[in-house]
Amino acid sequence: MSSSKTKRRLTVGIITLILLSLCLTATTFALVWATVSVENNLFQTGIVKINLNDGNPIINEEKFLFEPGATLKRDFFIENLSTWEVYYKIYMLNLEGDLADKIYVTITPKDSDDILYEGLASELTRARVHAADDTLEIGEKVYFTAYFHMPTTVGNEGQGLELGFDMGADAVQTKNNPNRLFD
Amino acid sequence: MSKKLKTLIVVLSVMLAVSVIALVSVLLYRHFAPSMQTTTTVPNNLIGVVTTPTPEGTTASPEEETEGDKIPDGEETEVGSLPDIHEGETTAADTTAQATQIPAVSLYLHNRNEGDNVPFEVMNMFPGDVETKYFCVRVAHSETVTVKYRAEVRKGYEILAEVLKCRITILNTGEVLYDGLMKSMPESLDFTVIPQDGVDSELYYEITAYLETSVGNRHQNRRLIADFHWWVEGELDPPNTGDAMQPIVIICVMAVILLILVPLLIKRRREGEDDEQQ
Known part of the structure; x- marks a missing residue:
């Protein structure tokens, strides 16, 4: 015990x-x-991301036959998925075929006469196009119309030619970027 | 054996009591020191000013003032009464209150202006963004000490540290301790503080985080979490520094331990009394 x-x-x-x-x-x-x-000092960077037509081609037809005076009209959209307002530009890339020097491309906001871009397909390249005057707000989705037109002045030299291309769009944040620099 | 154990318990209890009293004194000092400060002059509000103090009898020109320079109504600035501040070192900066003397070094954050000592929370940063915060560290000391600062980037957040830059400026002197990438920051940024007449020294850190405009897409949607640490290293032994929260946490832990300890001691005493009666 x-x-x-x-x-x-x-x-x-x-x-x-x-x-x-x-x-x-x-x-x-x-x-x-x-x-x-x-x-817990926290720093987080934003995102710049855009959705161009959900990744779908603007021209769905495998082959569209152009003839002088013909115009092909197609709608597409751009959506700003960024975390900030962005500048944007639309251009053509991976151009293939000599028809690029014959077809005029005009891009306007849908149901508007304001011309955003205009010129021969071969001229609307990434390096040559400028930022659109408008900006895209966060989450904003804007529809455009692209017109592909073969002028009546194109004669027989336009016969048998082809045009293949990709449509591209770049975006860059407006913040701290007054000169609209994309690179 | 039992007697030795008893002696040990008594010795430890006394040491613990002394330690607790010291800790409580430090906590009370930290708690009341800022309020003593508010009843006295608050000169040398240096946010955004990186020049040496204005000559005696003059005030800062409007061009030199920024939002943070504003002093609350009812408080006067006595720029001319400031002690001299030299490059690379500072003296007890601003308080004329004869604060309680703490024998060793004590380091604590002091909310000198609204918004001081608040962690960064910068969301949606883009190239070219600049964010600045102010941190006021007070040092109670009687010997020359070196206050060290370090921003510790947590593991898993190294990618943004490759491009996120920071500039650490001591506003007391305008000295830039560091301006460069977060990932390349030295182990510590040192600043020597000289004491003056037993009053607390105050170091006002301006910490600016920024992204160069050249930052590329690789660093989109990246996150970085960093912990800022200040500590003292000087000739005093031991350095007596403390985070305002840490002792409170420790006291809570101790309270739990004491809740277990007290019944044990009572039980032990009763058993001793029972033995004596038998």
Whole structure:
């Protein structure tokens, strides 16, 4: 009985000792070792991303036969998926075929007579087109109409020629970019 | 054996009591020191000014003032009463209150102006963006000490650190401690502080984070989390620094331990009394 009591007292004593040591360590640490900190400083960059016609081709026909005076009209859209307002430009790339020098392309906002871009297909390249005057707000979706026209002045030299291309669009944030620089 | 244990417990209890008193004193000091400050002059509000102090008897010109320079109504600036501040070192900067003397070094954040010491939370950053925050660190010391600063980028956020730059300026002197990439920041940015007449020194850090306009698409939608640390290294031993929150957390932990400890001690005492009666 006495032995078990002594054991219990010893256990309690040791536990007390350990707890006291822990407390002392904690207070000493608080006094000596701490530093001043401001934590969780967060920086996050934004995104510039646009959706051009959901990735679908503007001209779905595998082959469209042009003849002098013919005009092909197709609608497409651009949607701003960025986290900021953006400048944008639309251009043609991967041009193939000599018809690029015969076909005139005009791009206007849908149901508008304002001309955004106009010229021979071969001229509307990424390097040569400029940013549109308008900007796209966050989440804004704008529809455009592209007109592909073969002038009546094109004679027999336009026969048998082809045109293949990809439509491209670039966007860049308006923030800190007054000169509308894309690169 | 039991006697030795008892002696040890008594010694540890005394040491713990001393330690707790010291800790509580530090906490109380930190708590009341700013309020003492507000009843006295608050000169040398230097936000946005990176020049040496204005000559005695003059005030800063309007061109030199920025939003942060504004001092709340009812408080006067006594620029001429400032001690000299030298390049690379500063003296006890601004308080005329005879604050309680703390024997060792104590480091703590002080909200000198509204918005001080608030962590950055910059979302939707784009190339060319610049964001500035101010951090006021006060040092209670009696010897020359070196206050060190470090921005620690957390693991997993290294990519944005490749392009995110920061500029660390001590507004007291206008000295730029660092201007470069977050990832290339040295282990510590040091600033030597000289004490003056037992009053607290105050270091006003202007920390500007910015992105160059040349930052490319690779760094879109990236996140960076950084922890800012200040600590003191000087001739004093041991350095007595403290985060305002850390001791409170430790005290809470201690309270829990004491809740266990007190019944144990009572039980032990009762058992001792029982033994004596028998």
